[in-house]
Amino acid sequence: MQRKDFLKLGALAALAAGAPGTIASALAGRKQLPPEHPVIIVGTGYGASVAALRLAQKGVRVLMLEMGMEWPVTSRHDTFSKMMPPDHRSSWLKDGSIAPFGNIFSFKKYTGVLDRMEFDGLKIYAGRGVGGGSLVNGGMAVTPKRAYFEEIFPEIDSAEMYARYFPLANQTLKANLIAPAFFERSEWYRFSRVAQQQAHKSGYKTTFVPNVYDFNYMEQEDAGTVYRSALGGEVIYGNNAGKNSLDKTYLAAARKTGLVEILTLHEVADVAAEGNGYKLDVNCIDTSGAVVQTKVFTCKYLFVCAGSVGTASILLKAKATGGLPDLSEDVGKYWGNNGNVMTGRNFVRPGTGASQSSIPVMAIDDWNNPAHPVFAEIAPLPIGLEAWSTLYLAITRNPDRGTFIYDKASKALQLRLPENFTRQSVAATRNLIDKLNDGNGGTIAHLLFHNGIGDDICYHPLGGCVLGRASDMYGRVKGYRNLYVIDGSMIPGSTGVNPFVTITALAERCIAEIHKKDFA
Numbered sequence: 001m002q003r004k005d006f007l008k009l010g011a012l013a014a015l016a017a018g019a020p021g022t023i024a025s026a027l028a029g030r031k032q033l034p035p036e037h038p039v040i041i042v043g044t045g046y047g048a049s050v051a052a053l054r055l056a057q058k059g060v061r062v063l064m065l066e067m068g069m070e071w072p073v074t075s076r077h078d079t080f081s082k083m084m085p086p087d088h089r090s091s092w093l094k095d096g097s098i099a100p101f102g103n104i105f106s107f108k109k110y111t112g113v114l115d116r117m118e119f120d121g122l123k124i125y126a127g128r129g130v131g132g133g134s135l136v137n138g139g140m141a142v143t144p145k146r147a148y149f150e151e152i153f154p155e156i157d158s159a160e161m162y163a164r165y166f167p168l169a170n171q172t173l174k175a176n177l178i179a180p181a182f183f184e185r186s187e188w189y190r191f192s193r194v195a196q197q198q199a200h201k202s203g204y205k206t207t208f209v210p211n212v213y214d215f216n217y218m219e220q221e222d223a224g225t226v227y228r229s230a231l232g233g234e235v236i237y238g239n240n241a242g243k244n245s246l247d248k249t250y251l252a253a254a255r256k257t258g259l260v261e262i263l264t265l266h267e268v269a270d271v272a273a274e275g276n277g278y279k280l281d282v283n284c285i286d287t288s289g290a291v292v293q294t295k296v297f298t299c300k301y302l303f304v305c306a307g308s309v310g311t312a313s314i315l316l317k318a319k320a321t322g323g324l325p326d327l328s329e330d331v332g333k334y335w336g337n338n339g340n341v342m343t344g345r346n347f348v349r350p351g352t353g354a355s356q357s358s359i360p361v362m363a364i365d366d367w368n369n370p371a372h373p374v375f376a377e378i379a380p381l382p383i384g385l386e387a388w389s390t391l392y393l394a395i396t397r398n399p400d401r402g403t404f405i406y407d408k409a410s411k412a413l414q415l416r417l418p419e420n421f422t423r424q425s426v427a428a429t430r431n432l433i434d435k436l437n438d439g440n441g442g443t444i445a446h447l448l449f450h451n452g453i454g455d456d457i458c459y460h461p462l463g464g465c466v467l468g469r470a471s472d473m474y475g476r477v478k479g480y481r482n483l484y485v486i487d488g489s490m491i492p493g494s495t496g497v498n499p500f501v502t503i504t505a506l507a508e509r510c511i512a513e514i515h516k517k518d519f520a
């Protein structure tokens with residue numbers, strides 16, 4: 001600031017101190033104005049969608065700000081990129097494909113649907129667009145084991161969760177199970193049946209897992225009467241049919257109320273407490289990622305639901321740069337990867353089939369193993385060739401936690417992980433693969449991952465604004481009124497299963513309480 005500007009401001013301030021009315025309000029500027037929006041929700045993933053629907057059903061007007069695009073699935077079935085070969089729509093502002101392996105495809109940068117965020121030693125994946133992770137995920141809708149849920153959240157009434165909020169979440173998400181007869185006869189699930197038989201031979205139990213993909217639709221795909229999405233190999237770059245992602249469940253219902261507006265390609269850059277609410281600085285981007293406009297929004301109630309990484313980034317930046325200086329020291333902490341390790345087996349005989357559905361329906365459940373607990377999703381490898389391989393996403397019990405830091409110098413979020421962060425997860429995964437290979441032959445999947453172990457891949461980022469730590473047990477952020485975090489950040493690093501049902505059910509519980517008490 002120039003010296004003369006400083007003096008002018010000083011004189012104005014002195015005047016204002018003794019003079020109410022015009023000068024005082026001019027100085028206070030927009031702080032005197034009521035917030036423009038009653039509620040703003042950042043993001044459109046699981047936590048965000050639950051909050052939007054339940055508030056709108058009670059008559060509250062909601063604005064949602066989403067950095068990604070709208071992906072409307074139509075009868076042309078050409079919304080999302082194909083898996084083979086992927087095009088620019090597959091990836092968030094990258095010049096090539098970003099799948100966990102086999103990235104030989106290049107294209108122009110575009111605001112595509114799957115993002116990969118690189119941290120020291122870890123690649124974290126997330127969905128971008130209206131529906132967040134639901135657009136790109138495998139749709140596995142798994143309710144956590146009650147004993148483990150109680151261990152993670154001893155303060156939460158688990159009887160209420162299992163009687164009320166988990167069933168509500170599963171029902172609204174449209175979770176359904178594959179029909180056993182279809183599973184047994186379908187060539188598309190040969191890979192699961194082979195993995196199941198081999199698991200049993202090695203002494204493991206398997207379990208069917210529900211999914212939000214519509215299995216009635218899949219049976220029609222099998223009959224050849226409709227467009228093939230799951231049976232056409234579509235999944236991590238979006239499904240052009242069949243999948244009940246959030247835009248078709250929670251968000252469709254929220255929009256139907258007429259009270260929910262979603263602005264896309266709106267990236268929240270800064271958040272600050274202002275007056276009796278919050279101010280958001282937002283970058284409007286085009287599909288190349290360039291900022292084409294900046295906007296300011298204000299609101300009374302702010303829900304930051306940008307996913308574990310996005311929420312940590314917004315909150316820690318605001319704490320470091322003065323927008324939200326009173327946030328708790330616990331923001332950014334208790335972060336975990338849900339013990340994720342990708343692995344597989346090569347030279348699996350008999351083969352696993354050239355035709356594989358992209359939708360997983362089964363897992364090896366050895367969670368109660370005292371030495372090496374693991375819940376391993378039997379994942380497809382839908383490349384259209386006999387690969388003689390099985391793929392697993394192992395969810396292990398990793399007790400170590402990381403911490404997000406906002407680095408002011410580089411203006412970037414960093415993730416600090418303890419040394420050997422994945423050692424227990426890797427030991428559990430190796431134990432699983434060794435036992436499967438001992439019983440059935442085959443080798444650990446050197447052809448897919450370095451040393452056969454993809455412990456640098458995280459699909460399930462959890463934590464950073466944990467219930468009972470950085471917020472109360474309902475997502476009210478400590479240090480501020482009417483500021484909430486309801487997304488994967490609430491969970492301290494692990495759920496023992498794929499996490500979106502847990503996030504959805506917890507969000508249902510939080511928003512019921514928040515609406516009742518804070519919107520009275």
Ligand code: FAE
Binds near residue numbers: 131132269308
């Ligand atoms: P999330 O769904 O990530 O949504 C956050 C939203 O906020 C996104 O739409 C972002 O674009 C948006 N956003 C972020 N920052 C900003 C900003 N600054 N301004 C505006 N918008 C912003 O949040 N889980 C399962 O349970 N079953 C599965 O089968 C499964 N498979 C997966 C497969 C893949 C490839 C991936 C990546 C994940 C998978 N997951 C699965 C994890 C699951 O999708 C994830 O836990 C949830 O999506 C997290 O939900 P949140 O509400 O935390």
